[in-house]
Amino acid sequence: MLKKVLISVGILGAIGIIIAVSMFYMPHRDVLSASADLEVQSSELVKEFLTNASSANEKYLSDDGDSKILNVSGRIESISEDGLGQKVVLLKNKEDKMGVNCTFTLETNDQINNLKVGQIVNIKGVIRAGAEYDEDLGLAEDAIMEKCSLI
Amino acid sequence: MKKLIITIGLAVLSIVAFSQDKLITKSGHAKFFSHTVAEDIQANNYKVISSITLSTGELIFSIPMQSFEFEKSLMQKHYNSPKFLDTKQFPKAKFKGAIKDMSKVDFTKDGEYSVLVSGSLTMHGETKELTEKGTITIKGGKVSASSTFNITLADYKIAFAKGKPSTNIAKTVEVTINVNY
Numbered sequence: 001m002l003k004k005v006l007i008s009v010g011i012l013g014a015i016g017i018i019i020a021v022s023m024f025y026m027p028h029r030d031v032l033s034a035s036a037d038l039e040v041q042s043s044e045l046v047k048e049f050l051t052n053a054s055s056a057n058e059k060y061l062s063d064d065g066d067s068k069i070l071n072v073s074g075r076i077e078s079i080s081e082d083g084l085g086q087k088v089v090l091l092k093n094k095e096d097k098m099g100v101n102c103t104f105t106l107e108t109n110d111q112i113n114n115l116k117v118g119q120i121v122n123i124k125g126v127i128r129a130g131a132e133y134d135e136d137l138g139l140a141e142d143a144i145m146e147k148c149s150l151i
Numbered sequence: 152m153k154k155l156i157i158t159i160g161l162a163v164l165s166i167v168a169f170s171q172d173k174l175i176t177k178s179g180h181a182k183f184f185s186h187t188v189a190e191d192i193q194a195n196n197y198k199v200i201s202s203i204t205l206s207t208g209e210l211i212f213s214i215p216m217q218s219f220e221f222e223k224s225l226m227q228k229h230y231n232s233p234k235f236l237d238t239k240q241f242p243k244a245k246f247k248g249a250i251k252d253m254s255k256v257d258f259t260k261d262g263e264y265s266v267l268v269s270g271s272l273t274m275h276g277e278t279k280e281l282t283e284k285g286t287i288t289i290k291g292g293k294v295s296a297s298s299t300f301n302i303t304l305a306d307y308k309i310a311f312a313k314g315k316p317s318t319n320i321a322k323t324v325e326v327t328i329n330v331n332y
Contacts, residue, residue: 028224061239065217065231082178082197083331101177103198128198129215129242137202137211137247142177144198144215 029066031126031147032108042074042091042100045143049130050098060127071151072100073122076115087112089123090142098131101142104149111150122151174294175202179330181214183302185321192226192320194219201330203294205258208250210268210296212328213243229316236275236309244274256287263288268298277307285328295331302326 038060040048049056061067074091077099082088087109092099102123104112115121125145133140179199185192198218202211216238221227231238248270250256256264269282285298303323304310311317 023225024223026224028227057239057242061217061242063231063233063237063239064228065238066228067217067239080178083180084197086197088178101198128217132243134213134245137213137245138173139175139200139202139211139213141200141213144218146198146218 029126031069031124032105032149034069036071036124036151037068039071039073042072042143043093043096045070045072045100046096046098046131049132049143053130053132056130060130067127069124069126070145071122071124072102072145073120074100076117076119076121078117079112079115085109089115089121089148091121091123092142097133098140099142100131100145102145102148105147108149115150123148124151125149172206173202173204174332176200176330176332179212179328181219181329182327183219184325184327186325187319187321189319192221194221194227194230196220199328199330201296201332203296203332205294208253208256210246210248210250210270212246212330214245215243217242229311234311235316241275244272246270246272250285250287251282258289258294261289261291272302274302275307275309279306293331295329297327297329299325299327 048059060070072091075093077090077092080088082103084106086106087104089102089104089112090099091102102125123145125148128144128146131141131143177200178197179201181196181199183194196214196218198215200213203209216236217231219227219230221230230236233240248268251267251269255266264287266285266287267282268285269280271278271280281300283298283300285296288295288297301323304320305322311320
């Protein structure tokens with residue numbers, strides 16, 4: 001009887017440890033291989049945040065930071081590079097004040113080698129923050145996407 | 152005629168000078184570091200938006216909070232959660248302030264200038280005034296700014312009530328900012 005109890009306790013304990021360890025070492029979400037949750041045009045995305053920021057935050061952002069993976073279509077306004085050497089594509093229609101700032105990764109950088117300003121493209125990535133015009137700061141802030149790849 | 156040309160020339164020049172008065176970057180770097188006996192935790196963010204106005208010394212930072220990346224996924228989830236920074240509700244931290252001792256800085260001359268920056272930091276829906284040391288660097292006409300300072304989480308009502316995160320995260324975390332305009 002005692003032996004049985006000990007074995008069951010041991011098994012339960014082992015399961016507990018396995019769950020704890022796997023949670024601790026849980027890998028980051030792989031945005032690149034995940035499919036998009038939503039498809040939206042860059043203008044539309046910007047407009048949603050400018051019209052009602054809290055409902056857009058509710059729609060696009062997640063509590064645990066793993067926010068929506070979007071497939072955003074739009075016109076390339078500019079192509080640049082950040083401090084880590086990651087390519088940054090700004091999707092923005094000519095008539096819009098703000099756009100969607102899409103940061104690629106060192107793995108996906110090469111996908112945009114042949115892209116040109118003015119081209120219409122589809123970019124998948126995770127949204128980090130919406131667009132806003134902060135009057136107090138005097139800053140027009142683009143929506144921000146990271147872990148981007150070309151669709 | 153000559154006068155007209157000079158006037159137009161001056162007008163164009165002043166417009167050019169004015170437009171370069173405010174420098175903006177969208178890829179600044181922010182890092183925070185927390186040390187406790189249990190563990191060291193750090194996170195990096197390369198999407199910091201910042202502007203500096205050369206004539207007035209005004210400094211602005213806007214930090215998308217979900218862009219902070221941690222080594223461990225679980226830590227990142229804890230950090231973002233409503234129990235801690237609640238980044239869904241408060242997606243950005245913002246700072247608006249100015250360089251206090253602007254007379255020390257010569258934006259036309261290469262060099263490293265130690266300055267004091269004061270202003271208000273809004274994070275997690277709480278706003279606090281702060282004054283911190285920073286460095287303005289001018290190199291080959293390029294302006295950059297950096298600073299390392301401490302933030303007491305309780306000032307911004309950020310705290311885990313209980314459990315492992317409450318003991319493994321320091322009460323005061325070190326923040327490092329690095330931006331190239």
